[in-house]
Amino acid sequence: MATGKNIRTYFDGQWHEGDVPIMRAADHGAWLGTNVFDGARHVNGLSPDLDAHCARVNRSAEAMMLVPTVSTEEMVVIVEEGLKAYAPDAAVYIRPMYWGIDGDSTAIVPTPDKTGFAICLEEIPLAPPSAAATLTTTRFRRPVLESSVVNAKAGALYPNNARMLREARQKGFSNALVADAMGNVAETATANIFLVRDGEVFTPMPNGTFLAGITRARHIANLRADGVSVHEAVLSFDDFHDADEVFMSGNMNKVTPVTALDETSYQVGPVARRVRDLYWDWAASSR
Numbered sequence: 001m002a003t004g005k006n007i008r009t010y011f012d013g014q015w016h017e018g019d020v021p022i023m024r025a026a027d028h029g030a031w032l033g034t035n036v037f038d039g040a041r042h043v044n045g046l047s048p049d050l051d052a053h054c055a056r057v058n059r060s061a062e063a064m065m066l067v068p069t070v071s072t073e074e075m076v077v078i079v080e081e082g083l084k085a086y087a088p089d090a091a092v093y094i095r096p097m098y099w100g101i102d103g104d105s106t107a108i109v110p111t112p113d114k115t116g117f118a119i120c121l122e123e124i125p126l127a128p129p130s131a132a133a134t135l136t137t138t139r140f141r142r143p144v145l146e147s148s149v150v151n152a153k154a155g156a157l158y159p160n161n162a163r164m165l166r167e168a169r170q171k172g173f174s175n176a177l178v179a180d181a182m183g184n185v186a187e188t189a190t191a192n193i194f195l196v197r198d199g200e201v202f203t204p205m206p207n208g209t210f211l212a213g214i215t216r217a218r219h220i221a222n223l224r225a226d227g228v229s230v231h232e233a234v235l236s237f238d239d240f241h242d243a244d245e246v247f248m249s250g251n252m253n254k255v256t257p258v259t260a261l262d263e264t265s266y267q268v269g270p271v272a273r274r275v276r277d278l279y280w281d282w283a284a285s286s287r
Contacts, residue, residue: 004093004122008082011118015082022118028110029099033156036060037097039251042083043126047094048283051076052214053251054096060152061098067112068098075119082121093124093252127253129276132268134260135188135246137237138164138176142186142209150209164189175248177240177261180209185235191250192216193258195243196271200229202239215279216249222278228271237261245269254279 009020029035038057040050054075058068070078079094086092096119100110140163143150148157168176168189177193180186187193187210194203201223206212220230240246246258246266255276257268 004124006123008085008121009118010078010082023099023116027099027101027116028103029116034064034066034100034110035097035155036064036152037095037155038153040094041251042092042094045088046283049214049218050079057096060154063149063152064154065110066098066100066115069115069117078119090123091125093122095120132257132259133175133248134173135175135177135258136168136171136173136262138167138178140164142178142180144181145208153211161189180207185237185240186210188248191248194247194249195240196245196269197243200231201271202231202233202235204235205232213249215251215254218279219249219275222282223275226278245271247272
């Protein structure tokens, strides 16, 4: 599925122009779902936390019982080479991915001797600073490690996200605020979540039901360095209704203010704006 334009694909040791075929019908990843990916961003010549995203796709592969074949350092070099074909001001989505090729005698378990690998680069613009989200609740919940590979950024997890988004859109909202198995807030259908109350920032405590994102961690570090109190805590839906400000955190757009949760409305507040400024200041300083 091509989401952006001007696509380049790294496969079989070289860069190719376009959205090239990389998987066969009998590959384990095609029919049994053993595929993982990660997403990084390149914006205005900056690729924030690229090494962390490359390292995480290798951890995701291992969680999916695949053997990663490209080191973090090698992956960064490959990506940087591929990015040279884009204009200096291009906004590019960087997606490294692995998938299983063969299975064992049962076909279910992927064999470790072969693992597919590719990187896709696509031009996808950042959402403008004025963009915002509206949230509602959903009957679908985040799974747990005992039932799903929640410790990987796995394609197999995303049909559940799609159910959440479809339900939210049918109710007239753009995204869903999602509970974990215990009924506490985990994140949204597509991103981590923060709230602001009395000048302090709160975000759900990682409990193994959702990926505590790389961009989320960067925001927490930047805010704390800026003197803001940030708490990872067990949070209820009532906590979000009582918040002064709510914003989402994800790699695709970094910071997205939230203007509504069902009947509760929020202003786009100063903390979300500050988080965005801190992020890009950090990215520029760590070039």
